[in-house]
Amino acid sequence: MSKQKSSDIVLPGTILGVAEEFFPGDNVVESNGYLISTAIGRVRIDAARRVIKVDSFKKLYYPQLGSMVYAIVTSVREDIALLRIIGPRLDNYVSGNQYAGAIHISQSGLGRDVRSLYSVLRFGDIVYAKVISKSNPFILSLKHASAGVVLSFCPRCTNHLAKKKDRLVCTRCGYTESRKVSPKYIYQI
Ligand SMILES: [Zn+2]
Known part of the structure; x- marks a missing residue:
């Protein structure tokens, strides 16, 4: 398993790491102990909070309450x-x-x-x-x-x-x- 670093570009299905290392953030799901990207985008790792996420290249806008x-x-x-x-x-x-x-x-x-x-x-x-x-x-x-x-x-x-x-x-x-x-x-x- 190749481990992903911050700023790496990944595809849907790319294994980003294992669940013991990070919590899944945006566009990341956990499956069988692995953390898997669900989007095309750039990996972002928040080491302090131990969260790994993917900033999707496709920004889907949805109006938020209060914005x-x-x-x-x-x-x-x-x-x-x-x-x-x-x-x-x-x-x-x-x-x-x-x-x-x-x-x-x-x-x-x-x-x-x-x-x-x-x-x-x-x-x-x-x-x-x-x-x-x-x-x-x-x-x-x-x-x-x-x-x-x-x-x-x-x-x-x-x-x-x-x-x-x-x-x-x-x-x-x-x-x-x-x-x-x-x-x-x-x-x-
Ligand atoms: Zn006028």
Whole structure:
């Protein structure tokens, strides 16, 4: 049996070591006293905790309860908005990622006097929101200091809107509106 070292690249089925040496971590199973990789990836050994795991090259993203995600608004009604979840970052969008999200008006983050989600979100907006359920479709919330719209386009001229204090303004045509704007909004003036 060839013993694997940290950083070695392994395949599913590769024997990584024996169960007396390590506890199985991510992408590692124990079988007949052997520790076997279940993924293509790189071996990681945590000597202090005696855990061996494999960092898979295929990162399968799953929205975690309590985490923050980017999502694009696909429809808005008075009391609920539907979204498609992009992921924890905007620059690693994985197409084919089919997780859906929903924001209820009670999670608008703007208090009880908000009567309609039309004043909070719009079709095509990209929002930063908190995941507050465990399975698809995920319930999202804007009740978080960093949550809100991070990119929106002008309904009049389709230029991107810029954040100016708590409002969104179009630098081309002057259109202005209020929103639940995230401090992470992409264009700020
Ligand atoms: Zn405009």
